[in-house]
Amino acid sequence: MLDSILFILSTTLMYSAPLIFAAIGGVLSENTGVVNIGLEGMMAFGAFVGAATTSLCGNPWIGLGAAGMAGLLLALLHAWASIHMAANQVVSGIAINFLGTGLSVFACRILFEGSTMTPPIPLENKIPPLFFGQYATVYLALGLVFFTHIFLYKTIWGPRWRAVGEHPKAAESVGINVYQIRYLAVLASGFCAGLGGASLSIAVVSSFRPTLIAGQGFIALAAVIFGRWRPMGAMWAALLFGASQALVVFVGGQAAIEISSQILSMLPYLLTLLILVFMNKKSAAPKANGISYQRN
Amino acid sequence: MPNSSYEKLTATFFSIVAGILVGGLVLKIAGLPVGEAYLVMFNSMFSRANYVAHIIVKSTPLILTGLSVAFAFRTGLFNIGAEGQFIIGATTAALAGYFLDLHPLLEIPLVLLLAVFVSALWGGIAGLLKAHFAVHEVISTIMLNWTAFYLQNYLVMLEGFRRPNSEASNSINVSASLTFFENWKYSDAGILWLEKHPLLADFLRAPVNGGIIIALLAAIFCYIILHKTSLGFSLRAVGHNADAAEYGGIKVKQKMTTSMLIAGALAGAAGATHVMGVSRNIAILASMEGYGFDGIAVALIGGSGAWGPILAGLFFGALKYSGSKLQAALEAPSEVIYIMIGVIVFFTAMPKLFGKISDLIKKRRAHAR
Numbered sequence: 001m002l003d004s005i006l007f008i009l010s011t012t013l014m015y016s017a018p019l020i021f022a023a024i025g026g027v028l029s030e031n032t033g034v035v036n037i038g039l040e041g042m043m044a045f046g047a048f049v050g051a052a053t054t055s056l057c058g059n060p061w062i063g064l065g066a067a068g069m070a071g072l073l074l075a076l077l078h079a080w081a082s083i084h085m086a087a088n089q090v091v092s093g094i095a096i097n098f099l100g101t102g103l104s105v106f107a108c109r110i111l112f113e114g115s116t117m118t119p120p121i122p123l124e125n126k127i128p129p130l131f132f133g134q135y136a137t138v139y140l141a142l143g144l145v146f147f148t149h150i151f152l153y154k155t156i157w158g159p160r161w162r163a164v165g166e167h168p169k170a171a172e173s174v175g176i177n178v179y180q181i182r183y184l185a186v187l188a189s190g191f192c193a194g195l196g197g198a199s200l201s202i203a204v205v206s207s208f209r210p211t212l213i214a215g216q217g218f219i220a221l222a223a224v225i226f227g228r229w230r231p232m233g234a235m236w237a238a239l240l241f242g243a244s245q246a247l248v249v250f251v252g253g254q255a256a257i258e259i260s261s262q263i264l265s266m267l268p269y270l271l272t273l274l275i276l277v278f279m280n281k282k283s284a285a286p287k288a289n290g291i292s293y294q295r296n
Numbered sequence: 297m298p299n300s301s302y303e304k305l306t307a308t309f310f311s312i313v314a315g316i317l318v319g320g321l322v323l324k325i326a327g328l329p330v331g332e333a334y335l336v337m338f339n340s341m342f343s344r345a346n347y348v349a350h351i352i353v354k355s356t357p358l359i360l361t362g363l364s365v366a367f368a369f370r371t372g373l374f375n376i377g378a379e380g381q382f383i384i385g386a387t388t389a390a391l392a393g394y395f396l397d398l399h400p401l402l403e404i405p406l407v408l409l410l411a412v413f414v415s416a417l418w419g420g421i422a423g424l425l426k427a428h429f430a431v432h433e434v435i436s437t438i439m440l441n442w443t444a445f446y447l448q449n450y451l452v453m454l455e456g457f458r459r460p461n462s463e464a465s466n467s468i469n470v471s472a473s474l475t476f477f478e479n480w481k482y483s484d485a486g487i488l489w490l491e492k493h494p495l496l497a498d499f500l501r502a503p504v505n506g507g508i509i510i511a512l513l514a515a516i517f518c519y520i521i522l523h524k525t526s527l528g529f530s531l532r533a534v535g536h537n538a539d540a541a542e543y544g545g546i547k548v549k550q551k552m553t554t555s556m557l558i559a560g561a562l563a564g565a566a567g568a569t570h571v572m573g574v575s576r577n578i579a580i581l582a583s584m585e586g587y588g589f590d591g592i593a594v595a596l597i598g599g600s601g602a603w604g605p606i607l608a609g610l611f612f613g614a615l616k617y618s619g620s621k622l623q624a625a626l627e628a629p630s631e632v633i634y635i636m637i638g639v640i641v642f643f644t645a646m647p648k649l650f651g652k653i654s655d656l657i658k659k660r661r662a663h664a665r
Contacts, residue, residue: 037434041638077642087646090374094592095642102634103322109629110326214583218376218438225435262450269439276431 008246013138014204016242018043020141021196022220023227023234024148025071029189030229031152032182033165033288034082037093040217041100042071042193043200048104050198051118051208052111060127060202064137067198068191074100075190083182086292097217105210117209118201127203137199144192148231161185165286168293178293193217226272228284237272244268304599307650311597311643312611319636328628340621341614345495349502353574355613356507357382360566361591362598362605362612363511363518364419364559368433369595370522371555372535377422377437378563379588380444383581385415385564387448389571390578393468394457403471404572408510411568412561418444419560420553427549433556441584449580464579474506474573505573512606514562519602521558531555563588596641612637 022039029036049070054063078096081087105116112118130136152158161181163171168178200216201208219241227233248261320330340347361378368375389411396403422440425431452458452465459466470478480486481500490497522528533541534551542548566587571578590612598608615637619630643649 081642081646085646086648089645091596091645092642094596095638095640095645097589098593098634098638098641100638102631102638106322106326106629106631106635109631114627114629211583215442219442222435222438225432260450260453262446262453266443266446266450269442273425273431273436273439276435277425277429 004250008243008250010132010134011246011249012239012243013134014242015245016239017135017138017141018196018200018204018216019220019223019238019241020145020235021137021199022193022217023223023238024141024144024231025189025192025196026221026224027148027152027227027229027231027234028185028192030224030289031165031286032161032185033168033286033291033293034079034182034186034189035089035093035290036075036078036186036189036193037090037221038074038078038096038100038217039093039189039193039220040213040215041097042074042190043100043197043217043220044104044213045074045100046071046194046197047201047213048108048118048197048208049194051121051201051206052108054125054202055119055121055207058125060121060125063202064127064195064198067202068194071190071192071194071197072187073190075186075193078190079183079186082186082292083179086294089290089292101210101213104208108208118207121202121206123206126206127199135199135203137195137203140195141199142235145231145235152231162286165288168288172293172295179295182293193220196220222272225285226276229286229289230284240272241268303647303650307647308597308599308644310650311640314643315636315640318639319632322632322635323628326628328626333622333626333628333632336622336625337615337618340618345499346501347617349499349504351610351614351617352508353502353504353613354617355610356505356511356573357566357570357587358590358594358612358616359508359511359606359609360514360569361563361588362594362609363514363602364562364566365588365591365595366598366601366605367518367522367562368555368559370535371531371552372538373423373426373433373552373555373559375419375422375437375556375559375563376434376592377419377440377588378559378566378591379584379586380437380441381415381419381560381563382567382570382585382587382591383441383444383448384418384560385411385567386571386575386578387444387451387567388414388564389472389568390465390468391451391457393472393572394466394577397469397471400471400473403469404474404506407468407472407572408565408568412564415564415567416557416561419563420557422560423553423556426556427552441588445581445584448578452578452580459577465577467576468571472572473576474510474569476500476504476506503574505569507569507573510565510569511609514565515602515606518562522602527551527554563591566591593637593641596644597637 022043026036026039046067050063050067053066054060074096078092081092082089108116108118127135127137130139160176163176164178164181172178197213200212223234223237226237244267248264251264252261323330323333361382364378365375389407392407392410422433422436425436426433457465530546530551533546534548538548594605594608594612598604615633619633622628623630
């Protein structure tokens with residue numbers, strides 16, 4: 001019994017970490033008023049660059065850093081379009097999703113002789129486990145949640161960032177540089193999403209393939225909304241989605257339990273819908289979320 | 297979004313040019329022959345009747361999901377759920393097409409209507425949740441997509457529906473097939489006749505089916521609803537300014553639900569025609585197939601009118617088909633087309649850029665004088 005609980009708990013953390021990274025990215029960006037639907041594409045690109053770098057140079061930490069930079073690169077496009085070009089942020093995010101997944105598979109085929117999968121990374125070159133057999137990325141993700149919480153609610157920068165997301169004009173009038181903060185937030189968001197992708201491709205599994213990210217970024221996006229745009233909330237939501245994946249893995253290994261894994265996989269999504277229906281109707285979204293701000 | 301349709305058309309044109317340029321750049325960086333690659337793609341769009349037929353077949357679901365996303369846009373709703381509605385439509389059509397075996401004249405409309413009806417309800421859930429419980433449609437449709445995904449995987453494997461020893465369902469009955477001349481083109485008489493008409497034979501070698509007619513009818517339906525009925529007027533009013541619409545006496549909540557019902561029906565028709573015209577059955581999904589997500593790009597490139605998605609869908613279908621040829625001819629990754637689509641969508645997101653560029657050109661000209 002204890003074994004089972006520990007198994008579910010540790011598998012939950014393993015599957016949640018990528019979602020937590022990307023969701024924190026979403027929280028950062030959206031708290032300053034830039035919607036980031038492109039998390040999916042940034043995660044995919046991060047997962048590919050992380051796996052490719054690790055398999056080429058043999059060091060997972062360099063791979064992880066490269067993955068963050070890959071996400072950041074795509075985020076730069078999104079930031080420029082959203083901030084300087086007053087773009088429709090949802091449309092730009094959708095574009096980033098096509099670009100991120102397209103570029104990943106394209107580059108994979110070019111670099112690895114037409115294969116859509118990166119060569120498997122040997123165990124000793126993967127992100128190592130830290131404590132209790134959990135990958136270092138799990139602790140990194142939890143640390144990131146803690147750090148983001150402190151940053152947004154306990155430092156002098158937090159209120160500034162949130163002011164930019166609530167009322168950019170007022171923020172600018174008291175001398176806050178709206179453009180600068182939005183750039184920083186979107187770039188940080190891409191970096192986090194990139195880390196999230198790599199925490200799948202070089203820790204949970206050992207290679208990139210096109211189906212690896214399929215949908216994870218959108219679930220992270222849902223975790224942001226479900227978590228009411230707060231780091232802790234997003235983390236709990238990500239843990240819920242991770243737990244459901246863990247439960248499916250656990251039940252799959254139990255001959256005695258006869259529940260369809262497909263039905264089980266459906267539950268967290270239905271549960272989320274149900275919770276949202278009964279949640280407070282008042283939206284918790286930053287007021288200027290998705291609205292471009294133009295200086296005079 | 298730009299105001300006049302002329303401005304919009306030029307912006308779309310330049311976005312497509314940008315997509316082609318960046319696609320070329322990416323191929324160049326990858327060390328592939330750019331000119332040759334584009335020639336292969338161009339040839340694989342127009343050089344044979346068979347290619348044209350394949351493109352029409354590939355475009356059909358994209359036009360329908362594009363119409364779905366575009367329709368919801370008109371009411372100010374972002375339908376990320378076309379993916380799930382497609383799955384529900386496909387699953388319903390596969391179930392009905394297998395278990396019902398009536399005369400084709402009865403079977404085809406019945407299967408199609410069932411699929412469209414069920415997927416409309418599926419889409420309507422998101423509208424209902426938005427209208428009455430303030431659940432953001434982006435999050436509810438993402439949740440519904442995954443629910444649909446696992447629902448299909450569950451239903452496929454049910455005894456009686458599953459094809460034994462496989463990860464797919466049984467095929468639909470021939471009476472539910474939308475494919476043109478399906479029996480005739482492989483019969484002796486058909487083969488003999490087609491030998492004398494090579495162009496038609498080449499065209500019919502692709503799984504040409506009635507889906508495209510349904511897609512065109514759906515576009516006409518969208519046009520009439522949006523522009524010729526009072527329902528369409530109120531839907532557009534809600535999309536334009538929900539508060540003003542409410543003040544003007546329009547039942548905003550009801551309209552949101554209606555809009556999502558129709559969007560669901562359109563994406564469901566995409567899934568149904570795909571099963572009835574091309575795939576014949578459904579199979580275990582390893583990941584999302586992307587028809588709904590591609591539909592978002594189609595709606596964004598084509599604009600949210602009724603005719604834009606047809607052209608954009610054909611364009612996307614042509615790119616997809618020629619991309620697969622690229623892989624065969626030059627071993628160039630077909631994913632370059634997704635990079636192109638991404639760039640095109642990216643540029644359509646920022647009409648301001650084109651305004652800035654044209655201002656710059658005007659200034660230069662004035663300066664030169």
